[in-house]
Amino acid sequence: MSDKIIRVGISIGDLNGIGIEVILKTFEDARMMEFCTPVIFGATKTFSYQKKIFKLNTNFVGVSSAAEAVDGKLNIVNLIKDVPNVEFGKETKAGGTVALQSLQAATEALKKGEVDVLVTAPINKYNIQTEEFKFPGHTDYLATQLEGDSLMFMVSDGLRIGLLTDHVAVKDIAEHITPELIERKIETIHESLRKDFSIQKPKIAMLGINPHSGDNGVIGKEDDDVMKPTIQKIFESGKMVFGPYAADSFFGSDSYKQFDAVVAAYHDQGLIPFKTLSFGKGVNYTAGLSKVRTSPDHGTAYGIAGKGEADPSSFIEALFAAIKIYKNREEYKTLSANPLKKSNG
Incomplete structure (x- = not known):
């Protein structure tokens, strides 16, 4: 080979x-x-x-x-x-x-x-x-x-960011993010990390949908009602998935370096930090196909x-x-x- x-x-x-x-x-x-x-x-x-x-x-x-x-x-x-x-x-x-x-x-x-x-x-x-x-x-x-089940996966040497939703209007993001979607995308990323990047036990972080991951429901309830229980369910199934993390400080604090991949809720939440940190060295990979x-x-x-x-x-x-x-x-x-x-x- x-x-x-x-x-x-x-x-x-x-x-x-x-x-x-x-x-x-x-x-x-x-x-x-x-x-x-x-x-x-x-x-x-x-x-x-x-x-x-x-x-x-x-x-x-x-x-x-x-x-x-x-x-x-x-x-x-x-x-x-x-x-x-x-x-x-x-x-x-x-x-x-x-x-x-x-x-x-x-x-x-x-x-x-x-x-x-x-x-x-x-x-x-x-x-x-x-x-x-x-x-x-x-x-x-x-x-x-x-x-297969396609997923936009932005990758570089030190950073991999997958998207729950990609080219979706901001006003429609929350209604697109369901427990079923989260489970499916996490499965795609988990398998890609194992098969495509030779990482045997991937560690995955998920970013919250709302600012500060909703602040316990003060800024939207999607993170508490959808994100947290779904992440817990996936974690209990044996996959090392953690979150949701507040997106505003996640990259500036270098928290992303503790994970093999990060899952962003929507396009700009993931692409802005990716292109800031990796522009000119980054790759758009269609995982899951x-x-x-x-x-x-x-x-x-x-x-x-x-x-x-x-x-x-x-x-x-x-x-x-x-x-x-x-x-x-x-x-x-x-x-x-x-x-x-x-x-x-």
């Missing part, structure tokens, strides 16, 4: 953002091909144009399908026939159309086993919307395409698109995280296989 060359499928994201720039910068160093075989779903014409714009020396080959990808090379699957003009920094319908074509093709190759993992460059959540894509982001789309998907922790960055200023660090981290998680999963499968069943089968 350790000698397997992992094929990494890559969707290019919004054509007018920094996705292609960070991909080209990531693989400008040919030594990256020693770690994986990258398979990009886009068009060589677009990559040639941006390579020239950014004065990069990244070499690549065009192939007609992921199945024809060549190990040791940066492969680009030519799937876009009518390549639109790049309009850096602009939110165009063409940019969203290409992003969706790339994502759909990469996901299909992942499902077929033509690539082992998926790394997605950032999309614009507005211009990608069509009859085929009515989702608030990658996570929800992939949940419909792959088996049958296949591995990661993404950098930034967006399309229209403000710097086309200027050559994009930092590929987070994309590189996403790439290596996908490879590492894939290997951890394969090792877990090997270690947990029943040798008696195999010998009797």
